[in-house]
Amino acid sequence: MTPPPDGGPSRAVLAARNGVAVVFALNGLAVATWFSRVPAIRDGLDLTPGRLGLLLLAMSIGAIVAMPTAGLVTQRLGAARAVALATTILAFGLAVAGVSAGVLGALPGVALGLFAVGYGSGSCDVAMNIEGALVERRLGWTVMPRFHAAWSLGSVAGAGLGAGAARLGVPVGLHLSVLAALVLAGTLLGARAFLPAESAADGTTAAGQRKRLLAAWREPRTLLVGLLVLAAAFAEGSANDWLAVAFIDGYGFSEAAGAAVFGVFVVGMTLGRTLGTVALDRWGRGPVLTTTIVLAIVGAGLAVLAGSGPVAVVGVALWGIGASLGFPVGMSAAADEEEHAHVRVSVVAVIGYTAFLAGPPLLGLLGDHVGTLRALLVVPLLLLPTLLLVPAARPPAAGSTGVPARAGSSGTDG
Numbered sequence: 001m002t003p004p005p006d007g008g009p010s011r012a013v014l015a016a017r018n019g020v021a022v023v024f025a026l027n028g029l030a031v032a033t034w035f036s037r038v039p040a041i042r043d044g045l046d047l048t049p050g051r052l053g054l055l056l057l058a059m060s061i062g063a064i065v066a067m068p069t070a071g072l073v074t075q076r077l078g079a080a081r082a083v084a085l086a087t088t089i090l091a092f093g094l095a096v097a098g099v100s101a102g103v104l105g106a107l108p109g110v111a112l113g114l115f116a117v118g119y120g121s122g123s124c125d126v127a128m129n130i131e132g133a134l135v136e137r138r139l140g141w142t143v144m145p146r147f148h149a150a151w152s153l154g155s156v157a158g159a160g161l162g163a164g165a166a167r168l169g170v171p172v173g174l175h176l177s178v179l180a181a182l183v184l185a186g187t188l189l190g191a192r193a194f195l196p197a198e199s200a201a202d203g204t205t206a207a208g209q210r211k212r213l214l215a216a217w218r219e220p221r222t223l224l225v226g227l228l229v230l231a232a233a234f235a236e237g238s239a240n241d242w243l244a245v246a247f248i249d250g251y252g253f254s255e256a257a258g259a260a261v262f263g264v265f266v267v268g269m270t271l272g273r274t275l276g277t278v279a280l281d282r283w284g285r286g287p288v289l290t291t292t293i294v295l296a297i298v299g300a301g302l303a304v305l306a307g308s309g310p311v312a313v314v315g316v317a318l319w320g321i322g323a324s325l326g327f328p329v330g331m332s333a334a335a336d337e338e339e340h341a342h343v344r345v346s347v348v349a350v351i352g353y354t355a356f357l358a359g360p361p362l363l364g365l366l367g368d369h370v371g372t373l374r375a376l377l378v379v380p381l382l383l384l385p386t387l388l389l390v391p392a393a394r395p396p397a398a399g400s401t402g403v404p405a406r407a408g409s410s411g412t413d414g
Contacts, residue, residue: 012195013138019193020132021150022186023083027124028154028266030090030183034059034097034117035240036162036262037172039248039255041101041110044172049245049372053364056241058111062093062118063125063353070126071346072213078197079131083124087187090120091180098176124187126349130342131194133335138195142277148328149273155266163259216343224392225333226351228289231386232326234355235296235379239265239319242363242372250373251309264313268299268320276325285329289390293383296322300379319379326386327352333393 009017042052066086074082093116100109132147158179165175216222243265244258253261272292279288299318306312334348335341366375 009139013135015193016131016135016195017139017143019190020128020135020147022190022193023087023124023128024132024147025150025154025157026183026186026190027087027090027121027128028151029158030087030094030117030154030179031121031240032155032158032262032266033162033176033179034094034114036159036244036259037098037166037175038241039244039258040166040172042245043255044101045105045107045110049364049367049375050361051364052245053241053361053367055107055111055114056364057361059114059118059121060353060359062115062120063122064118064350066119066122067126067346067350067353068213069346070123070349071130071342073123074127074130075342078194079127079134080191080194080197082127083131083191083194084188086120086123086127087184088120089116090124091184093117093120094180094183095177098180099173102171102173102176122349122353125353126346129331129349130335130345133332133341133345134195134338136332137338142281142332144332145273145276145280145325145328148324149270149276152266152270152273152324156263156270159259159263159266163256163263166259167256212340213343213346216340216347219344221392221396222334222344222347223351224389225330226348228386228389228393229327229330229334229348229352230355231382231389232323232330233352234359234382235300235319235323236269236327237355237359238363238376238379239316239323241359242367242376243316246373246376247309247312250304250371251312253309261313261316264316265320268317268322269324272321272324273328276328280325280329285333285393285395286390289325289329289393290387292322292325293387293390294322295319297380297383298322300376300383304373304376329393333395336395 038052038056041047047055070082070086077085093113095113097110097113097117100106100113128147129144132144136143161179162175239262244255244262247253247261248255248258276288276292295318299315299320299322302315303312303319304315306315330348330352331345334344337344363372363375363378366378
């Protein structure tokens with residue numbers, strides 16, 4: 001990590017930190033706005049769990065299509081312009097999905113809108129994580145989980161607004177369109193504070209950049225970190241997609257209460273990511289990731305098997321805390337070496353977002369046979385072997401990459 005200059009980080013770095021946090025928060029707000037209205041859209045379009053899972057697949061496909069080249073696009077355009085372009089696509093897709101579901105009742109229009117949401121969100125995810133990792137290095141201390149906590153705070157706001165909109169009967173098309181416009185305007189303002197883009201003309205041709213990307217796909221550590229992020233993304237994404245519906249179907253909750261349960265999950269995520277920076281700097285990535293993954297296993301199991309709604313909600317809170325750090329720590333690990341951060345973050349993001357590609361249809365098809373709530377038992381079963389991947393996230397030794405290990409996270413990661 002690049003140490004901050006004497007006297008602390010510059011104003012530009014602090015402004016960039018704030019701008020990145022705003023972009024993360026608004027991206028979380030946009031995604032949670034969609035997920036909070038999934039039960040209403042499911043009922044309005046009269047979808048079975050299996051058909052709903054296939055519909056949600058459109059969003060995942062959009063993200064997967066975007067991510068392989070998102071790092072190179074970010075390097076070429078700069079993170080600020082890449083985020084602006086991606087969020088424009090996301091906002092357009094959110095509005096199209098809302099109007100298609102709430103006004104037109106057109107399933108193909110919803111699928112098209114979700115594809116655009118996934119494409120824009122996936123592109124923005126890579127660009128803002130690259131910028132976040134750069135800001136983290138310039139600051140000289142761990143801050144990436146707090147950027148993801150800002151994403152979770154945005155999710156809390158989105159879930160809360162969704163629950164309120166559901167209770168008040170606000171039309172889905174109006175709700176999603178207004179939020180899309182607000183997210184786009186705020187993101188454009190936040191991205192203006194990003195650090196100045198470094199020239200992509202660093203002596204590396206486009207062909208050379210593609211070779212770097214292909215080389216990153218052959219790096220064992222990068223691939224293992226990607227698998228860790230995949231499991232973390234599945235634990236998080238399955239809750240995003242199915243938690244509200246599962247508690248409505250499995251515990252008899254109302255639509256508004258189901259959205260509130262999703263809010264409990266994202267509150268747990270926010271708490272874990274806010275406190276996680278302190279824990280990571282003190283104890284290191286290994287022990288902290290191990291502890292949080294175990295919490296997620298216990299919490300997800302309790303949420304499904306408790307048999308009591310209030311006890312299950314406690315499990316949801318533990319699940320949220322436990323699932324909070326895998327994704328941001330994995331992104332930090334992918335960006336440990338600044339020179340190759342853009343390609344490694346792209347690779348890790350593609351692998352991680354495969355969970356969003358496979359998760360919705362897998363859980364939907366299982367839900368058709370065993371019920372949506374019981375289908376969520378896949379989450380703890382997947383997380384158990386993930387504990388073996390934790391050592392891959394340790395910072396590389398100073399001599400291995402030329403990058404010093406992060407303060408507070410090298411000696412305790414064994």
